[in-house]
Amino acid sequence: DTAVSQTPKYLVTQMGNDKSIKCEQNLGHDTMYWYKQDSKKFLKIMFSYNNKELIINETVPNRFSPKSPDKAHLNLHINSLELGDSAVYFCASSQAHRAGQPQHFGDGTRLSIL
Amino acid sequence: AQTVTQSQPEMSVQEAETVTLSCTYDTSESDYYLFWYKQPPSRQMILVIRQEAYKQQNATENRFSVNFQKAAKSFSLKISDSQLGDAAMYFCACATSGTYKYIFGTGTRLKVLA
Numbered sequence: 001d002t003a004v005s006q007t008p009k010y011l012v013t014q015m016g017n018d019k020s021i022k023c024e025q026n027l028g029h030d031t032m033y034w035y036k037q038d039s040k041k042f043l044k045i046m047f048s049y050n051n052k053e054l055i056i057n058e059t060v061p062n063r064f065s066p067k068s069p070d071k072a073h074l075n076l077h078i079n080s081l082e083l084g085d086s087a088v089y090f091c092a093s094s095q096a097h098r099a100g101q102p103q104h105f106g107d108g109t110r111l112s113i114l
Numbered sequence: 115a116q117t118v119t120q121s122q123p124e125m126s127v128q129e130a131e132t133v134t135l136s137c138t139y140d141t142s143e144s145d146y147y148l149f150w151y152k153q154p155p156s157r158q159m160i161l162v163i164r165q166e167a168y169k170q171q172n173a174t175e176n177r178f179s180v181n182f183q184k185a186a187k188s189f190s191l192k193i194s195d196s197q198l199g200d201a202a203m204y205f206c207a208c209a210t211s212g213t214y215k216y217i218f219g220t221g222t223r224l225k226v227l228a
Contacts, residue, residue: 041153041220041221042220042221043159043205043218044218045216048214056214056215088157099146099147099209099211099213099214100147100209100211102161104161105151107156107157108157108158108159110157
């Protein structure tokens with residue numbers, strides 16, 4: 001059973017389009033996250049939600065909008081895609097919103113903007 | 115501000131030998147946690163080991179152990195009896211109780227030579 005699953009695994013699209021990435025966790029965790037990993041493998045947090053409430057919102061363009069319909073799901077919608085959005089996006093979850101909690105990651109979604 | 119530095123972009127080790135990956139961090143907080151994650155070519159981020167800053171004892175997980183030097187703000191990962199499956203990118207991360215965010219280093223690519 002996949003603990004944290006993201007769809008799609010690959011997303012190729014044109015500049016200016018709008019796309020969504022879905023994430024679901026079946027671990028019963030309270031907290032979920034979105035990370036961006038750039039071409040140099042640098043991994044940076046974008047958002048975190050705890051029980052559907054936004055906790056962390058890093059300096060991310062407004063074109064990125066996370067949505068958490070329930071605590072098992074955290075989706076990421078991106079408007080007006082730009083070349084610089086090309087990256088691997090990882091969803092993760094942790095049992096609670098505490099620093100010591102290990103995070104469980106999905107397999108990532110590779111977004112390529114043409 | 116919190117920073118994590120991995121000064122070795124790439125390391126190589128012979129199969130069955132031991133290798134140490136370096137990580138230094140900086141934080142002004144006293145309550146924090148340190149992690150090593152592994153990212154194989156499959157892209158998934160896998161937790162290798164976790165260390166609480168308040169614990170003096172170094173964490174170990176089978177062939178993986180850390181050398182935690184709190185005063186020096188150093189957190190190196192030792193992999194004993196290296197196996198081909200250990201080949202991956204290794205990321206060091208720090209999370210503080212103040213921000214709850216994981217701050218990742220830039221990663222070290224480990225090659226295991228047969």
